[in-house]
Structure formats: structure tokens, C-alpha cells
Amino acid sequence: MAWNAELYKEKHAFVFQYGNSLVEWLEPKEGEKILDLGCGTGELTAQLAAAGAQVIGLDSSAAMIASAKNHFPDVKFVVADATSFTLPEKFDAVFSSAVLHWIRQKEKVLDRIYQHLVPGGRLVLEMGGKGNVDDIIGALDKAMQKHGYTYKPIWYFPSVGEYTSLLEEYDFRVNQVQYFDRETELADPENGIIEWIRMFGDHIFEEVPAADQEIILQEAQESLRATNFRNGKWYTKYVRLRIKAERIEPAEEKDL
Ligand code: BEZ
Numbered sequence: 001m002a003w004n005a006e007l008y009k010e011k012h013a014f015v016f017q018y019g020n021s022l023v024e025w026l027e028p029k030e031g032e033k034i035l036d037l038g039c040g041t042g043e044l045t046a047q048l049a050a051a052g053a054q055v056i057g058l059d060s061s062a063a064m065i066a067s068a069k070n071h072f073p074d075v076k077f078v079v080a081d082a083t084s085f086t087l088p089e090k091f092d093a094v095f096s097s098a099v100l101h102w103i104r105q106k107e108k109v110l111d112r113i114y115q116h117l118v119p120g121g122r123l124v125l126e127m128g129g130k131g132n133v134d135d136i137i138g139a140l141d142k143a144m145q146k147h148g149y150t151y152k153p154i155w156y157f158p159s160v161g162e163y164t165s166l167l168e169e170y171d172f173r174v175n176q177v178q179y180f181d182r183e184t185e186l187a188d189p190e191n192g193i194i195e196w197i198r199m200f201g202d203h204i205f206e207e208v209p210a211a212d213q214e215i216i217l218q219e220a221q222e223s224l225r226a227t228n229f230r231n232g233k234w235y236t237k238y239v240r241l242r243i244k245a246e247r248i249e250p251a252e253e254k255d256l
Contacts, residue, residue, distance in 0.1 A: 004199075005041055005067035020047070022097050025176070025244050026124040028053040032092040035116060037082055037109075038099025042068025042075060048095065049075045058085060083108035085116075093122045101128040101155045110170040117247040123172060129179050129241030130159040135228060136193060136236055139220040140204065147216060149208055154201075160241065167245050176244035184238045192234025193221040 023044065028034055030052035036045040039057030041064055048055045049072075057077040059065050065079045078087075083105045094113045103109050113123055132155070141151040158166070164174045186192030194217045197204070205213045228235050 005063045035091045035094045037096040046072040090118045096125040123245045126242045128157040129239045132157040132239040139223045143216045143219040172245040173248045174245045178242040182238040186234040
């Protein structure tokens with residue numbers, strides 16, 4: 001997925017603005033080493049740095065990291081893949097906001113996080129949970145089928161049970177979980193649904209010619225007008241999964 005960092009900041013800033021309250025779950029402390037995994041344009045990384053932590057922001061998008069470095073020159077950022085990164089240091093905490101649902105190789109990323117945490121180090125994450133943006137996906141699926149295309153899921157929106165089990169399998173102790181709906185106002189009052197799909201879901205259309213893409217986008221948006229458009233604004237139903245966990249050592253798991 002090729003990211004347009006400026007469009008992301010301009011029209012989809014709610015993604016990192018909602019991350020502010022996730023920082024409260026992390027409770028960053030002065031001098032702590034923190035890795036911001038999937039830092040995007042770096043706003044939350046800079047917030048962690050301002051709290052006195054020694055932060056590194058990591059993202060696989062060179063465009064996002066270029067924007068982050070440009071806006072926050074005093075903060076350290078690296079371009080790396082969350083499923084394969086190796087950094088020389090270990091961290092007191094890994095923080096990840098609105099990123100893990102992009103990574104279908106979920107086992108690999110948890111392995112990387114575990115290997116980069118000190119024993120007892122914490123993982124604080126928010127991602128889309130089961131049912132996230134179901135309204136948009138359902139509308140797209142229907143419109144694509146009508147025109148002879150198949151919608152292929154690309155995001156990973158796990159249930160509480162699925163993701164906490166996975167964390168336990170990878171030697172994390174799950175300390176706090178919240179699963180909740182977050183009705184989200186979309187930035188563009190005229191074409192909120194279309195612009196959201198263009199920003200985040202262009203890969204859905206890899207095999208669809210441009211003319212058909214336009215028709216599908218229009219039809220998907222129109223099919224949501226009765227439910228998702230109110231008082232001149234478009235909304236979608238985000239479902240969030242927040243988790244605070246810590247790295248444990250395999251020996252600690254043994255039943256007594
Ligand atoms: C999310 O933050 O839940 C999300 C954002 C873009 C695409 C899919 C999910």
C-alpha cells in the first residue's frame with residue numbers, strides 16, 4: 001500500500017488523534033525506551049518523546065517516515081517492516097496505534113515485539129476489532145459483486161478471544177482489554193465514504209479498471225446514505241480492540 005502522508009494528515013487525522021487516549025494506557029515515563037510500532041506521520045511518537053521517553057518510531061512506509069522526520073526532527077524514526085525488523089536495543093514498552101490490523105502475518109509481528117521487549121516490558125496496542133468498518137466492507141462487497149468482482153478481505157480485525165489467545169501463545173500476559181464501538185465522523189462531508197475507501201482501501205481495486213472503480217465507489221456510498229449520513233456528515237462504525245499486555249518468560253507459565 002502506497003501512503004500519501006499529507007492527505008493522511010490533512011483528512012484522516014482522527015486516526016492518530018484517537019491514539020491520544022491510548023497513550024494514557026501506556027503511561028510513558030521519563031527515560032523509558034519505547035518503540036512506536038507503525039508510527040505513521042509520527043504525532044504520537046512525538047507525544048511520547050515529549051513525555052521524556054527515549055522513543056523510536058518505526059514504519060514500513062518511507063513516505064510516512066519522511067513526513068515524520070520533517071515535522072519532528074528531534075525524534076528518531078526508522079523505515080522497517082513490522083514482521084521482520086531487528087533493532088540493536090530492547091524496549092521497556094512497545095506502543096502500537098491503529099496498525100496491527102494491516103498486518104496479516106500476525107504471528108511474525110508478535111514474535112518481533114516479544115524479542116524487542118525487556119522481560120516484563122509492556123505492549124500497549126489499539127487495532128480494529130471484530131466488526132470494524134463492517135458497514136463499508138458490506139457495501140463494497142455488494143457493489144463489487146454486482147459488477148462481477150470479488151471483494152478480498154485484506155484487514156485483520158480479530159475478536160477479543162482470538163487476539164488474547166494469540167498473545168498468550170506468544171508469551172504475553174494480558175492485563176487489560178477493552179472492546180468498544182467508536183462511531184467515527186469522516187472528513188469529507190460530501191464523499192466521506194468514497195474518500196475513506198480511496199485513502200485506505202485502494203488495494204481492494206487492484207484488478208478493477210478505473211471506470212468501474214468509480215461506479216462501485218458511488219454505489220457503495222449511496223447504499224450507505226440512509227444509515228451513515230446524518231446532518232450533513234458521513235459516519236462509519238469503527239470497532240476498537242485495546243490491549244495492555246506484558247512480556248513474560250516461558251518458565252513463568254508453568255502450572256504449579
Ligand atoms: C482502523 O483504524 O480501524 C482502520 C483504518 C483504515 C483501514 C482499516 C481500519
